[in-house]
Amino acid sequence: MKKSGKEIEREFIQSFEELSDPLFRHAFFRVSNREIATDLVQEGFTKTWKHISLGKEILNMKAFLYQVLNNLIIDYYRKRKNESLDQLLDDGFDPPFKGDEEIIRNAEHKEVMKVIESVAPNDRDVIVFRYVDGLSVREIAQILEESENTVSVRLHRALLRVKKIINP
Amino acid sequence: MTDKIDKFFNKATTVNLSNAEKENIRNALFSQMEDLPVKDINVTTFAWETFFYRHTLATALVVVLLLGGATTTLAEKAFPGDLLYGIKTKVNEQVLGFFARGSISKAQWHLELAERRLRDVEYLSKETSVSEEIKQDVRQKLEEETRQAEESADNLTETGEDQAAISDVSKKESIVEEASQPNITTFSALKVTDDIGTTSLVLSHEELQMRNQEVMKKIPLLRRAILENKELLPTVIIGLKKELFLAEKAIFEASESLEKGLLENAESFVIKAEDSVIKIEDTLPFVPDISERKTDKKFSNKNMEVGNALESIRKDGERESVPSKN
Numbered sequence: 001m002k003k004s005g006k007e008i009e010r011e012f013i014q015s016f017e018e019l020s021d022p023l024f025r026h027a028f029f030r031v032s033n034r035e036i037a038t039d040l041v042q043e044g045f046t047k048t049w050k051h052i053s054l055g056k057e058i059l060n061m062k063a064f065l066y067q068v069l070n071n072l073i074i075d076y077y078r079k080r081k082n083e084s085l086d087q088l089l090d091d092g093f094d095p096p097f098k099g100d101e102e103i104i105r106n107a108e109h110k111e112v113m114k115v116i117e118s119v120a121p122n123d124r125d126v127i128v129f130r131y132v133d134g135l136s137v138r139e140i141a142q143i144l145e146e147s148e149n150t151v152s153v154r155l156h157r158a159l160l161r162v163k164k165i166i167n168p
Numbered sequence: 169m170t171d172k173i174d175k176f177f178n179k180a181t182t183v184n185l186s187n188a189e190k191e192n193i194r195n196a197l198f199s200q201m202e203d204l205p206v207k208d209i210n211v212t213t214f215a216w217e218t219f220f221y222r223h224t225l226a227t228a229l230v231v232v233l234l235l236g237g238a239t240t241t242l243a244e245k246a247f248p249g250d251l252l253y254g255i256k257t258k259v260n261e262q263v264l265g266f267f268a269r270g271s272i273s274k275a276q277w278h279l280e281l282a283e284r285r286l287r288d289v290e291y292l293s294k295e296t297s298v299s300e301e302i303k304q305d306v307r308q309k310l311e312e313e314t315r316q317a318e319e320s321a322d323n324l325t326e327t328g329e330d331q332a333a334i335s336d337v338s339k340k341e342s343i344v345e346e347a348s349q350p351n352i353t354t355f356s357a358l359k360v361t362d363d364i365g366t367t368s369l370v371l372s373h374e375e376l377q378m379r380n381q382e383v384m385k386k387i388p389l390l391r392r393a394i395l396e397n398k399e400l401l402p403t404v405i406i407g408l409k410k411e412l413f414l415a416e417k418a419i420f421e422a423s424e425s426l427e428k429g430l431l432e433n434a435e436s437f438v439i440k441a442e443d444s445v446i447k448i449e450d451t452l453p454f455v456p457d458i459s460e461r462k463t464d465k466k467f468s469n470k471n472m473e474v475g476n477a478l479e480s481i482r483k484d485g486e487r488e489s490v491p492s493k494n
Contacts, residue, residue: 005206021184024183025180025181025183042197045197108182112177131173132181163173
């Protein structure tokens, strides 16, 4: 079956409109920096389009975009692995909001971020995928290229840790 | 509690791109889409005919398994001397082995085969109705599979494919470089110390039995610890599984020697089993049951005693001077 260039463009733009916010949320809670998260999301879409423009087919756009973004986050962390969480929070968390409501929201975001950071690195991405991005275990397994069983185990382990922190 | 967690993480869903940020990305994308236009492409629709054509062998195997499913499933539970044992080793294992591609999968498969043969030998040790010839044959196969399993596990770190697997895993394992890197080193260390402590000091039957049981108790704990350690690299896992298998084999051989009253042999097997366990414990970042870990010191001390004694033998070159604990 043939798909026209226009059709592919339309589908890609639709994916951007639907997925840019969830992908940004995913990046934001992983890198703790709004500006960097925005750049990573843009780079993710750019790389994906490059891939499409080479005539390569993407069977599951959502999973593909999350995979690309996840790899970009990993690369980012590799570059910055020596920086501590405090440093990241100090110089990274810089939301351009004003007003009481936004301050409360920022505090809440920081709280969520701290809980996420307290989970073992391996399990952290699973928690973000499940509870921040709202993906199913099957979708997470597809993105991480792991079995559903492995994802469930990681999720369970991470949840135990989160429960301890939220409800000590 | 799940509601509470959902509620807690709901706070995160208010994080969105601002209109301006979204507009910027959109503009950048549109400009890139203009620069790199896409042509019409052929998209894949799933065609069974194409699948069967491209995967002839796999299809054939599925058909064979479907037709002979019941037999092959039953054969999996067969032991030497059973009617279906031949199907288990000559058909099922050959088919499964065919799918083990790549050095890691092959090493895993050899370990699986070695474990299967060990189960067979353990079964035969209690079975009186099976002929000595079959018993000998299975024993030989156990030794052969053990050799292959050790060889393929040890060769893993030298293959390029393994390096690819490591980089693949390190990519997937996101931010755990600091956790995974030491494991590579530990695994190399694990290989270096491969052949220590096999010379014999004659201990009493009871003491050997106690030490053998102590190692035996650790096996399920260690197996669990290996399975639960998600940050370990595949090569390290194979190395640990190899040691686990060697420990299990040595435990069985020690029990067998103890039954026959061959204390010297038994002791050498017990020490082998203990060495393998120590290597695993040294490599694993944690072992689940803390109460079991409490016995480790005692266990390690005993091993150290034996190690020290052996060292003094090597230095003095006088084996006769070893103090017997018996």
